[in-house]
Amino acid sequence: MTASPTPPTSRSRRSAGDRRAQLVQIGLELLPTTPIQELTIDAVARRAGISRSLLFHYFATKREYYTAVTRAAADLMWAHLQPRPGTPADEQVAGMLDRYVGWVETYRESHLAFVRGAGGGDPWVADVYAETRQRLVEVALSTLGLPDDALRRQLVLAWFAFAEDLVGSWADEPTLSRPELLALLREILDRLVRSGH
Amino acid sequence: MTASPTPPTSRSRRSAGDRRAQLVQIGLELLPTTPIQELTIDAVARRAGISRSLLFHYFATKREYYTAVTRAAADLMWAHLQPRPGTPADEQVAGMLDRYVGWVETYRESHLAFVRGAGGGDPWVADVYAETRQRLVEVALSTLGLPDDALRRQLVLAWFAFAEDLVGSWADEPTLSRPELLALLREILDRLVRSGH
DNA sequence: TAGCTTGTTGAGCGTTGCTCAGCAAGCCGG
């Protein structure tokens, strides 16, 4: 039919890589303001200036799109937290902790939306963050020079839940000085990870 | 169409209270098997042997229904955890901790679905569990005879995140004996709640 | 120019949350 005879669609035609990157970028921008489950494909497409159909051309399913966005967010954090080689192990852990708190301070809303989005709702999306946490635990343990057994792994993962929650509420209401917070987190982590309970 | 488990007559007509209770009950049964966001009103209605419309007669919105279900779940746990009066304060806390671990052991799937469902997705639903945690923190602190300041509150809340995560993974893979787990949780809680950081 | 590749679109289908006008089950006073 085409009752609307080709509106002035001098819309740009992008390369596949560009388009994908643009869509993921839009997801990263929208993630903090919108709970991941409420974010509609339509909104993303409109924001990108394209039709819904095109988004499905790049991401077969909504889930696939969201996992891509989540993975991008996880990679950003991962890159930021990487330990700086060449310094003493103790300092490396302290640095990671420091950068982690800094990360949450800076991207407070988006980080929590990310963590919570990962925790609830979709298991596929949750896996992406679980995987990132696993990697963090591995790095933490190996940096500390401690064996990576099942118990320690559980404890450090639980410590992450502790740290996420505490840093989140601390960012809202700083009841501790920043160094005190860091020291407390470090102390609990040490307590958990050193043997003998 | 009314192939419902209740075949008293062609169509059973229930009192408003009965129907509400039945619907909430169905929600409690479905919560463990189905992520709260994926649970459709249609499924609940079909399971109750009623039309979708009727559910919207009792709960104006899907969110309202889910918060009612979540609140019911929270109340169950709350009742189970209540400290037994008349015993020493120390024992009361130990008892609560013990019952909490027992609760997660028993209702593992539904509890985690509940907590995660509360954590992610819908903020309204999240509030219900946040409220329950607040009440638990109050009881814990007052039982321990400790002041209820902002810092302690944050720390105990974060400890809950720690405990939920740890008990959850521990139930999957018991790397510690049960008494060891309880002692560890208790020790960390004590460490956090006693002053001086 | 034709022809090929590929980024892009609109029309449309099934499901789901939600609305609304109205039916029907039970109970009353005549």
Add this chain to the structure above:
DNA sequence: CCGGCTTGCTGAGCAACGCTCAACAAGCTA
């Protein structure tokens, strides 16, 4: 038995969303 009232309950239907499909069009090459 009959009207009339209350109220639990339903089916048709709308809007939004995820997702599909056939086809168009922009850019390249021969």
